[in-house]
Amino acid sequence: MTIPVFYTISDDFTKYAAISLNSLVKHANSTNDYTVHFLSQDLTAKHQHDLQELGSDNVHIEFCKINDELVAPIQNRKENYLRADFFTMSIFYRLFIPDLFPQYDKAIYIDSDTIINDDIAKLYNTELNNNLFAACTDLSIQYVDKMVTYIKEVLALDPKKYINSGMLVLNCRAFREEGFIDHFMSLLTKYHFDCIAPDQDYLNEICDGRILHLDPKWDAMPNDNMEPLTDPSLIHYNLFFKPWHFYDVQYDQYFWDSAKETKFYDELQAERSNYTDKQRTDDRQKLDKMLTKKDQTINDPNNWARIKEQGPVNL
Template sequence: MALHIALTFDDNFWAPAYTVMRSICLSTHRRADLVFHLLHMPLSAEHRADLERIGAEFGASLRFYPLADMPAFETLVAGLPQHGRWPKVVYARLMLADLLPPDVPRVIYLDCDMLVRWPIEQLYDIDLGGQPLGAVRDSIAPFIALRRDMVQNADIFDGADPYFNSGMLVIDLAHWRDIDIAAEIAALAASGVLSRLYFDQDLLNLIFRGRWQPLPWRWNTIDADAAHEALDPAILHFTKTTKPWALRAGILHATAYARWYRHVMTNELFYRFARHRWKRWWLKKLRLAR
């Protein structure tokens, strides 16, 4: 049976996407069953070739979904809040039920700032209790939902309600398709609250309120740092500003499994990604200086 995994990213995040996929492949014996659904903005030929190495090394299947060629994606994201750290591609996960083939029963969505350490099939086969969605409660909820002083969005969210992190989602696609996501977003837009929401995560928590299955924290270990190594996490989620691909002095060892992460990315790609990031940083500085 195939194991379907979905990622969303742009050309500036190709190396972390590669690392997520390679960590999954290294952590399971069922590599040939893996099918990676890659929802992406335009990719350079070099970066796409890097991603395709996953298939050559492990025998996994890769399916590419170029979002820039999909007018429906632009329609979906029009009017939704965006930010430099959260570009519009983050909303692509809302289209999984529309983009994936109808014979795909279930998919795991993963953010690209993650690292997988346990066999992914254990998560893929997890019981969702008849719900369309499985996720892990966010470690700093309800602060994210209620915002400043836990009152700013109290008219939208109830702090006593469970609130999940959207970086890892187990999706039952048949049940998901029973929900008209576009209509739910349109209703939220009509209510005037979109500009106050925390991107796709708030959207998903509102749409699936009371319709999701809480999963064990190990499947989305949020704010992963070195102390989490003793807890044997299944999936690490590097949500802090400090990322395991950072090269600044002392930063590399400030996140969990930092050395392991570098070698999963491979040394060659790790340093090439570092040069890519430095180039982007300097170009941004030069544009601001003009």
């Protein structure tokens, strides 16, 4: 049996993905077989080689170039901006995994700004039953009042059940059988919902009621309002405060411990040293800008909450 794991990246994110991949390989059980797929539209041959070098006898690295036509309906519009900041197609690739890889009935997706501290096979062995996927509640936003309001009043969802899409155990068979991607594309092109986290919001909305919530240790995120977990299985450096840009980020030692084992360590250390205080201030302001989207969308007649009042939009 092969355990399929997916990353979706743009070429400029390769070195961070390499640190995550290194940690995954390090904790992979030697008795299991893993195939790690990188989905991208622009991954250079050099960076493919860099990632390939990190594989092992039982962790195989493969690459899939996303076809432009496949994602053409997803337009560079403000409604599809990540965190109200910029457009990146790569965040949407995860939604296509079940259709692109029909040989898999189940698969794991993880973001590239992660560190894995346990055998990823334990996630794969999650019993999904009739759920469309398994994930963790997004604890990074539970103490952010505007985000809680956005989830309640714009998305019309329970913030305690709103998941973070940085780690997913996908029920690929159910996604295909129930036409998830067709439903997603239909909603996307019909309503152009203005989202803070587009792929994440669509997953929460379409799959509401059929999401299995996992132990928070599988998506531990830096959060100044919470004590760090003592033994996180997967760390996700969500939002703006990346350990390669900021000092004293919660859980940052896990990142640097893995980085030291790769050829990118010195480059990443230099990147943090050269990141200016102005850039860090700008990053903090981006968080404030992201939160203003709540004010823009709460009275939008075409927000999720208003459309849902007219009838169900989920599967």
